[in-house]
Amino acid sequence: GAVVSQHPSRVICKSGTSVKIECRSLDFQATTMFWYRQFPKQSLMLMATSNEGSKATYEQGVEKDKFLINHASLTLSTLTVTSAHPEDSSFYICSAALGAGGTDTQYFGPGTRLTVL
């Protein structure tokens, strides 16, 4: 149980294009999903918290207009990197929260490797 998938697993795009990454909770409903970014040999950096049916909450320094998040259902959240540039190349990981209140646990997807040429 508690499986989270991401699609695509890797994507290579040209500078200036937009890329959409999907995050799905396969066997549970997740009111809250999280999007992280990870650089090589570093820890996970939270970008935004996504709540079903409402606007995402972005961390300080993360551009809302560049990283568009949509959480249209209890099993799907999407992250769109708009007008991608080489500096956006990174490993993007989502997680979905299972449980309620203080005991909810985050389960992570397998990640999406984005390379912007």
Next chain:
Amino acid sequence: GQQLNQSPQSMFIQEGEDVSMNCTSSSIFNTWLWYKQDPGEGPVLLIALYKAGELTSNGRLTAQFGITRKDSFLNISASIPSDVGIYFCAGRFRGSTLGRLYFGRGTQLTVWP
């Protein structure tokens, strides 16, 4: 933001040895989680802790929620080559909004056969 200090940063051990790593925070936490991440993959949950003093095992892994609620440790007994990876502690402190987690910097574990 909240700071989690995870140590050691890296470990090089021989197969069969035991491993211990820990995490400390400056704030009181009400949840501690330990994850393992393999290269190119997302973190996989190993153990979740919700109560101060709680000691939980998962196979050869044992983790404890410190009684001060500001620390946690993870032990791996009789290490094997597949234990190689990066181990992250993560926690949620009392009053954390939206359930966000704070992560340690990770412990890179290398196991030599």
